[in-house]
Amino acid sequence: MAAAAAQKVQEVREVTRIERIGAHSHIRGLGLDDALEARQVSQGMVGQTAARRAAGVILEMIKEGKIAGRAILIAGQPGTGKTAIAMGMAQALGQDTPFTAMAGSEIFSLEMGKTEALTQAFRKSIGVRIKEETEIIEGEVVEIQIDRPATGTGAKVGKLTLKTTEMETIYDLGQKMIESLTKEKVQAGDIITIDKATGKITRLGRSFTRARDYDAMGPQTKFVQCPEGELQKRKEVVHTVTLHEIDVINSRTQGFLALFSGDTGEIKTEVREQINAKVAEWREEGKAEIVPGVLFIDEVHMLDIECFSFLNRALESDMAPVLIMATNRGITRIRGTNYMSPHGIPIDLLDRLLIISTSPYEEKEIKQILKIRCEEEDVEMTEDALTVLTRIGMETSLRYSIQIITAAALVSRKRKGTEVSVDDIKRVYSLFMDESRSTQFLKEYQQEFMFNELGVDTEQMETS
């Protein structure tokens, strides 16, 4: 009995997979209408109408796919929605356009050259739509049986029986396949296809022979014929792969050395040249189509002068994606030099950019954003509390007030309240300091902290 109960708990946990809430998970698009006019509040986006319109124009340019190697810079103070705009663009582009997001500091690694990391990022953002022959299994599910081990933990064992009008076959299932079958909620009577190479499962519909089972039938339930002939078929499918993926496939060491090639490391220039030639050939023959995507580099001021000069050159290639960069710096030093430049980017690169600037949010907008975040995090808040929080947001920063939401929700839950009240906000506000209060505190009590006995001049601290 107890064991059965335990099993039930596990089952529940598996079905409702918790999706974690990130800083930008409330963003579902740019929130523009058909004329590219920005709606005040839409798809999780609030305010920044000019910047969003500009982003919308860029988006149209990307969708047309004709222009290669354009670069856009989104500049603005911290917490004005630069990353949010980039995420919105990614969402609006959809599944088939490659979108690579990286931070400027990501390229500094000891294992890989800076330019190699950038080249890989560039090539990850160019898609190739190509026809490939794959083996698929297509049939009607007769029976699906997944056994959990008696102890409740450990590997599951599964069997799947598929049939066509002519034959029937039993398949043994691996862990991943069991998971994806459960996720797709595949059950007896469904007609499914399984891509053998990728393991992707597609539900085509319910079998006509099951049409009399009236249970579990929604308006979308489609009835299809049971497939004929053999279960395994060869079929041509069109899919999008990135240039980087083709690079990796072709640069793997062959033979037993493949055992040691866990990660890709640097890819040889010759391999890349070969692949470029091959892709160009496919394109001419009409076998493949290039899908230029988007590379987004956040905190772009972290790149140094070498990277910028590489970017200058790389943007000229006809295989370059649309590059979107974001920075929150004003006039600052270009990394790796002693020159000052706007946004920490050399003038010659700046000259090639279209610059979109974001401005600080107004009180109304901050309130709206906080409201959206409350919804995203499933937090109920009283109107007064929201007003107080908005004031905090105005005086400190948007990020700080967003963080208070989560903490205040916890505090109110602990006192068994249903809504977050002004008191909860006050409590959290006194518990956690924001940046300006913390600075104030440090200024007052600097002398009591470590290493201040020597009276080092703190003003000389290197922060860039």
Next chain:
Amino acid sequence: MCEDTINNMASKWVETLREAEKTSIIQDGRRKIHFTLKDGTELAEEYDTRNNELVVRKWRKKSTLGSQGKWDFEVGEQLAPRNLDAEGLMESTSNPIFVRTDTKKAFQWRIRNLPYPIETYDVRVDAENRCVIIRTTNKKYYKKFTIPDMDRAALPLSQSSLSVAYANNTLILNYEKPKEILAQEKILQEEFKKMKAAKDGDVECNPS
């Protein structure tokens, strides 16, 4: 005229193999030959050294994107253990297993794990689509397959060459090799004999 073209087609296959890059080794009583054809496709054959019977013939082709595929068995079967978790899903071992095992005089297919009596099966040659189809009246098993050797030699298929037997849960199909195929195999065997084969453990290098 007709005879002539047929001979031409047959020799085309011999020619393809002649042009391919070959390596050969004699190991475990088998002559193993590896061909790399002009288009990059790999072909590996294994012959029993005692009677020169073909035991294994497998193909490997690079995918469009350049990744190395798996060996595709035309004759013989994969004996290496398979990893279920790496594959995702694979046919259960309780299913019918379809293997081609040739003899000197005939192409032969054995389908093991078929528990149904012989009258269940309906084996027919589809000459038009150049394939053989096995059907079962209880709709449990269906297989459509080609005879690549006949395709390569561009010979027509005929129902009369095909015979069916059933014993020990195994369905055995025999398709008699036509004389063109026999002649071609003879030529190839002569070629293989001429090839220098490395003995197992031999190192092809002269220490100076």
